[in-house]
Each structure stands twice: as structure tokens, then as C-alpha cells.
Amino acid sequence: MAKAPTDPNKKYLSHTLSEWACALRYEDLSPRAIESAKLFWYDSLGCALGGSQQEDAHILLAHYKDMGGSTSNPCTCFVSGFQTNPVDAAFINNHMVRAMDYNDIYWKADPCHPSDIICGPLALCEWLNKSGKDLIVATIIAYEIEQRLCEFGQPGIREYGWHHATLTAFAAPMAAGKVLGLSVDQMVQAIGICASRTFTPGAVTAGKLTNMKNTVDPWATRMGVESALLAKRGYSGPEHMIDGKEGLYAVFGHVHYKGAPAKFNTEMLLEKLPRTSSDHYRILDCGMKSFPIEALSHAPLTAMMKCVKENNLKPAQVAEIKVEVIARAADILGDPHKYRPDSKETADHSLPYCMAVGLVDGMVTPLQFKEERVLDKSLIPIMDKVKVVANDEFEALFPKFQPSRVTITTTDGKSFSKRVDVPKGDPRDPMTADEIGVKFHALGDGVIGKGKCDKLAAAILNMENVSPRDLVAMTVK
16 A cells, blocks of 8 residues: 655654544443434434425435436435435435534534534445444544544634634544544545545635535535545555644644634643543533524523523513623624514524514424514514613623523513523533424424334434434435
């Protein structure tokens, strides 16, 4: 096998990370990490069922059907049942997870969505008829590495104008390589192959948004699967893609932010990599999105929903809803146009609409953003009761916290207030299995039917005892 030129006396970071991933076993995982992996799959497959109905998902499926499927030990695409190779299946399925921007969220120095990676291992597990335990191990590796990569930039690469798919290119081949049973050296090569060609400019999430916003990260996962398959055959890639000549560190070291060059915290990347069931796994620190709305709306909506529930308030009792948020949230989400949304795109960025429909319907799911609901004039008087104001004291707490205070005044003059510093779904206020189930059924029942959703949910929550091949089959309508 041809070797990429490296310093023979240096042990590169890709080698250290690969040693950890190759050695990790199901028996090393903590019970909480295993349970968390299953819950993230529960959330992610719900997002995929809903995402399958998006226009860009339809375009991709049509394109890959035209390119031709596979009849030799094929992999399955969610909902449609289209059969293709594991590389394309990983991409198509992960795009469905991502398509609605409703899947998980982790935000430190950089933002990331680790579930953008996990359909890579799933496709390979189906292809090789691996076990549910194999899928759980690969899932936890994906979360561990992706989240560490999103923490170790000082500041994150997003501040330099690069998208986090750049970092996914280092994590995706590791998760895929674990399922393939790569050796340490093969996994190092897979990282080098993938990261060599998947640096992604931040333009995909800046300015006018296009279909590529929700495509670049699944595409990095696609390359991760293909890179792992190539490495298995003996293909080579640069071992020094992180900390060697002209690798990640060197490339960003040329860029300055606020007068200082980019830096990376190597110690943090490697510190306390979990190896036993008593260790802490990063997957426990990742959050979910409880609402399909703009990120800064999550905390105020959470505060209102809690206030209504705790005080048993009914819509007819409400005279005013005062919402205190950080200034940028008030500016973005509470401007005059947001009080009369006329499209889904405006409604899910309208705090008055989200608060009004949440109060009336008792939930905010994709069902609340169907055209007939958005244009329902009965919500206008409720929206007009929402007063959005900036609270200067909250600014200093952001982004570690997303403080919001909601004060509901009733028609009889009473006031009820609730402050929330972290939105529902944050690991400090996690979604329960029942709450994920509400989201899952709201997204999936209309796609594959409630009966199939019930069976799929039960299988996900028993994933360690279920074949991934059977699991994927349950997603087909």
C-alpha cells in the first residue's frame, strides 16, 4: 500500500483517535450512553420520516433513481424503499434526517448535528448484516468525535467562515470504519482520504439559503463511508490531516480573528476519551430540538409552555403574553412583519405566531406550519397579545444560556411568570422518551402510518436486540 509522506518519528492525532475508536467495544459503554444513543435514533428517524416529504429529498431520490439502484446485497432508503449501494444510501437517508433542520444540536465553539453522521454506520450495518450493538457503538463514536471537534477550536472554525461539515469529514470515516472493522492504520487512512476533499466554506449557511444548507453535512458522511470502504481495500490518505504539514492546524493558523491566529486545544480533544462503562460519554451532552422553529425561539416557547402547564391556563384566559429575550431575538423574531406570517418560512421565524399557536394547540410540531394553519385568521388576535421586548441583562448570559422570561397576564388581572435559561431539549432539560414519541409520531404517522410508527419506535428502543437490516425495513411505507 502506498503511504502518504509523513514524519516517521511523529504520532499524528488521527492515529491516536483511531486507536481509541478501534478499541472501543459495546461492553465498554455506559448504560446511560447506550440509552442516549437509542433516544437520538428515535429522534433522528422521526426527523427522517418527516424529512422524506421535503422537496429537496424528492429531488435527490429522483436523481439517484436515474443513476440506477443496486441489486447486489443492496441498502435501503427510508420510506421509498429504493435499493442502492451503502454510500448513496448513507447520503440519501442522512439528508432526510437533516432536511427539516429539526434534528439534534450541539453548540460549543462550533455548532454541529452529530445525527448527520449516523446513517453512514446504519447503511454499512445493513449491508454487512451487523448487529444493533454494532450500530450503537458506531453511533456513540460519531457523537464523541464530532462533539469534541466542535469544542476544540479557539474560536470555532465557524468564526473563520467555514462550515462544521469540515469537521464532520474527520468524524464520519471513523464511525463508518468501526462498522467495517478497520485496523488502526486503515482508519487513519480513511480519515485522510475523507478530510482531504471535504473542507466546506460557510457560504452554505450565509446569505441566501439553498438546498446545500442541509446537504453538506450528509455529503461529508457520504464521503466518510466511501473513504472507509476505500481504506479497507488499501487506499491511502495523508495521516497528518489534523496536526501535520498543511493540515487542519496549519491551514487555520494562517487566519486571524480579532487580532489573534486560530488555535486548537489538542489536550481537550484527547482528554478523558471514554474507555469504560464508568466514564463520561459526550453523547450525554448533546441536545435535541423540541420545536421545528428558529433556535432563538426555543427558550421563550419553552417558558410559555411551562407557564401554561404549571398554572393550568386556557387560551381564553390570556390577555397578554410579555416575552423578554436577548436583543437579537427581539429584532429577528418580533418585528412587525412577524405578526402577520404568510408562509411557513416566516411563521417558523415568527415568535408571535409560535407563541400563539403553541398556546392554542398545546404543541408546536410541523403540523402547526402547514399552510392552512399559518393562514388561519383566528390566530391573529392571539398573536396581537404577544409583546416581544429586549432584556439587556440577558445579553451577558448568551450563548452559554438562552435566557427568556414570559409573563402571562390573564383577563382577571392576575400575572404568571416563568424564566427559562435553557430550552427544552437541552441536556440540562432533556426531552423524555414520551416527549420524543410525540415528535416522532407527529412527523411519521402521516408518512408510513401510525401502526408502522408504533412498531418502529418499539424496535428503536430495543435496538441492541434488533438487526439494523430489520430496523431499516420498518421505515418503508
